[in-house]
Amino acid sequence: MSDSQGSRREARPDGGRAPARPRVTIADVAALAGVSVGTASKALNNRGKLREETRSRVADAARQLGFRPNEMARSLLSGRSFTVGLVTTDHVGRFSLPVLLGAEDALGAGEISVFLCDTRGDAIRERHHLQALASRRVDGIIVAGRRTDPRPPLRQFLDVPVVYAMAPSQSAQDLSVAPDEEQGACEAVRHLIAAGRSRIAHITGPARHHSSQVRAAAFRRTLAEAGLAPAAGKVLYGEWNEPWGRQAVQHVLHADPRCDAVFCGSDQIARGAADSLREVGRTVPGDIALAGFDNWDVMATACRPPLTTVDMALGELGRAAAVRLLEAIDGRARSGVEYLPCRLVIRDST
Amino acid sequence: MSDSQGSRREARPDGGRAPARPRVTIADVAALAGVSVGTASKALNNRGKLREETRSRVADAARQLGFRPNEMARSLLSGRSFTVGLVTTDHVGRFSLPVLLGAEDALGAGEISVFLCDTRGDAIRERHHLQALASRRVDGIIVAGRRTDPRPPLRQFLDVPVVYAMAPSQSAQDLSVAPDEEQGACEAVRHLIAAGRSRIAHITGPARHHSSQVRAAAFRRTLAEAGLAPAAGKVLYGEWNEPWGRQAVQHVLHADPRCDAVFCGSDQIARGAADSLREVGRTVPGDIALAGFDNWDVMATACRPPLTTVDMALGELGRAAAVRLLEAIDGRARSGVEYLPCRLVIRDST
DNA sequence: ACATTTGAGGAAACCCTTTTCCTTGATTGC
DNA sequence: GCAATCAAGGAAAAGGGTTTCCTCAAATGT
Structure with missing residues (x-):
């Protein structure tokens, strides 16, 4: 049948029992x-x-x-539902969850309720959720991504404001908020340099990832500004996980035995590196200083030693997205990507 | 003023610009x-x-x-909003998130949208959210906890069905779904015994946690049924983290040098144990078999060797909670705690 | 003493959709 | 040929609030 309708209610002329709970009006x-x-x-x-x-x-x-x-009755009249949709493409939720919670917090304070929509990266599901949100007459939508790679803009079924968090929209018309990974990486590298390190390596994730590219570029640029060259001569791209950290750090040691610091693209990589260094008898931070990225506490604090790392302040990111969305709902729309500063968290590894 | 009202709408007789987006009716x-x-x-x-x-x-x-x-207009008429509230007390979300996503999945398939409410364990915030959900006329509520300790039932502002997931309600009137930790622990210990281990230790979290108690009891009972006694003579209670795993496993080795297996109350503990064992030259699983709990992939798969562990199937738990809630909304309410089976995931550590 | 303002609150329209009841014209039954 | 059925669709109520307009009485002005 028609696509633009639902046929959910089965008339239940007899089926369902009477609700029997007469709400007070x-x-x-x-x-x-x-x-x-x-x-x-x-x-x-x-x-x-x-x-x-x-x-x-x-x-x-x-x-x-x-x-x-009855909020629905009020909404019907006012034309505003005081709800927004929180759409996440991130099934596992490691990165998008803090964003969602930050947004939920900021919106809840404004008496706005949020619909949670998990698309699992599935376009069909995304479409389905957007249609549902349209039917619910949400006032706006926040789209939270798993990574910071720009994503295609929502093909809109509704004409409500949208704010992209974490993964910015590819369209410059849209408003996005994203972590300033460049600044974060920059700060981490400067911190290593300030600690007197001069042969610094960079081990990071897949080269196809936006995050890898941005952080690596910041790494190179910051080194160059200090007149330094990357240890091992190049950035090592691989995976975001510990085995890659272990493997890559051995490669670095082999290629540049006098390397005295490693800046890792993720805490997982850094933790793998820390384990590997300890196993070959290099002390951290004595012989080699180590910095990570993400401030994923289960990694950063369980690391031996606890890890200096860059915190993307994802909760803040979510809050900022919520604030921007509220502004847009109120007619004060912006566009472009807004970068929020990262924070360097210094622990024992540097 | 009165507590049972909101004064949010500020009349905006002029302030807000005209919405200017005439929805099609x-x-x-x-x-x-x-x-x-x-x-x-x-x-x-x-x-x-x-x-x-x-x-x-x-x-x-x-x-x-x-x-x-317009879903709100339909709801007004039908008396059902086709929405439910997902209330989580778990700020960090490690355990409740999978439950929430499972529930969201099951409900979304039934054309039901979910309101996300994060209470952060704060009673005020919880109350606030419940009032909002009441105003929104949700059809039901799922309460997801962080741990499996029974929790006080929702002091209800509304008379809609509630299902407790993960953390069961203290009231037997309520319906709760929880992982069958006893069965899970039992299966893990049986697996160790079947692998020929006979001197098995148990390192787990704080004694005050329900999970610790249940898993430890299952550990003891299963050993006893096989005519075995706990290695090191007792269960070691501590923290859920890696340092405790490292520390405790050394204590076990000292107390019972011929210990040949350790069942850990969490993957983090197990990972700490694995690291510590490797550092003192004991092989896993050669010398000592190791099993964890949670199947937290970042721990279980990054562990060396990858960890055999118990999966609580939290996504299933969320889905089950959703199904039970739909039944209750439909008038077919149950009560009591329903335990869902855990799954033993066998990897290289045993 | 009369017109006008003000205070307090009621009646009804409105938001959007569904559903019940009603009307109209055509067809069937006998 | 006339009553009864039926198909097709319209009119209106209902659902729970908010807002506009109106009424009525009391108070004020002159």
């Missing part, structure tokens, strides 16, 4: 207070001209009945 | 198709008696206009 409150519904509404919302005694009588009645206005 | 569809709104509704929902040509004409108009029925 403003009519009940009005009746108890002995006023009309219009008056009750005004009393509860501090509108109109009412005697103070009437207001309190209505308030008492509302409290007594445990009345909560 | 069924009246627009009806007008375009040249029928009344009632007929349009029937056409779109396959109700009533209409000519096939009329139906398709309406469907065309709907498609052309990109019409999506």
Whole structure:
């Protein structure tokens, strides 16, 4: 049948039992207070001209009945639902979760409820969720990605504001907020240099990842600004995991035995490197200083020694996305990518 | 003022600009198709008696206009919102996230949208969220906890069904779904015994945690059934982290040098144990077999060797919670705690 | 003493969709 | 030929709030 409709409700002319839970409505409150519904509404919302005694009588009645206005009825009238959709493409949630929670926090404070939509990177599911959000008349959408690679913009079924968090939109028309990985990487490398290290290597993730490229570029640029060259002569691209960290750090030691610091593209890589270094008898930070990226606490603090690393402040990112979305909903829309600063967290590995 | 009301809408008689995005309503569809709104509704929902040509004409108009029925208006009428609240007390989300995503998946398939509510373990915030959910007229609530310790039941502001996931409710009236940690631990220990190990130690988390107690009890019982006694003479309670795993395993080796297996209460503990064993020259699983709990992939697969561990199937747990909630919404409520089986994942450490 | 303002609150429209009931014209039954 | 059925679709109510407009009485102005 038509695509633009749902046929979910099965009429249940008999099937489902009567809900049997008659919610209390403003009519009940009005009746108890002995006023009309219009008056009750005004009393509860501090509108109109009412005697103070009437207001309190209505308030008492509302409290007594445990009345909560039906948000859907209000929305129907006001044209705003005071809800937003939180769409994540990240099934595992390691990066998008903090963003989502930050956004939820900021929005909840503004009395806005959030719909959680997990697309699992599946376009069909994404479309499905967007249609549902359209039906629910959300006021806006935040799209949180797993990585920082730019993503195709939402093919919109609705004309509500969208803010992209973490993974910016490929379209410059859209508004995106993303971590300033360049600044973060830069700060980490400067920190290593300031600690007196001069032969610094960089081990990072797959070369096809935006994050790898940005961090590596910042690494190279910062070294060059200090008149230094990368240890081992090049950036080592591989995987984001520990085995790669272990493997790559051995390669670095072999290629440049006097290497005195390693900047890793992730905490997992750094942890692998730390383990490997310890096993070949190199001390951290004595012989070799080590810095990671992500401040993933289970990695960074379980690392021996605890890891100096770059924190992308993902919760802040989510909050910022929420603030931007609220502005856009309010008509004050921006566009382009807004980069939020990363924070260097210094621990014992440097 | 009254607690049972909100005064959010600030009247915006002038402040906010006109929304200027006139959503298409069924009246627009009806007008375009040249029928009344009632007929349009029937056409779109396959109700009533209409000519096939009329139906398709309406469907065309709907498609052309990109019409999506306003879910809030439907809900207002049907008395069901087709939404549920997902309340998590778990800020970091390591355990509750998979549960939430599983629930979201199961509910989304049923055309139900979910409100995400993060209480961060704060009672005020919880209350706040519950009130919001009441206003939104959710059809039900799933409460996901971080740990498996029983939790106080929701002091309800609404009379909708609630299902507790992970952390069961302390009230037997309520319905809870939780992982069968006992069975999981049991299976892990049996697996170790079947592999020919006879001097098995158990290192786990804080004694005050329900999980520690249940797993330790299962450990003891299973050993006893096989006529064995715990290596090191007792269960070692500590923390859930790696340092404790490293420390405790040394204690075990000292107390019982012929220990040939360690069952750990978490993958983090197991990983710490693995590192520590390797450092003192004991091979895994050659000298000592090692099993963990959680199947936290970043721990279990990064462990050297990859860890045999118990998977609590949290996604399934979330899905089950969703199914139970849908049943309860439909009037088929259950009560008590339903335990879902854990799965032993066998890798190289045993 | 009369017109006008003000205070307090009621009646009804409105938001969007579904559903019930009703109307109209055509067909069938006898 | 007339009552009864049926197909097709329209009109209106309902759902729960908010807001606009209106009414009524009391107070004020002159």
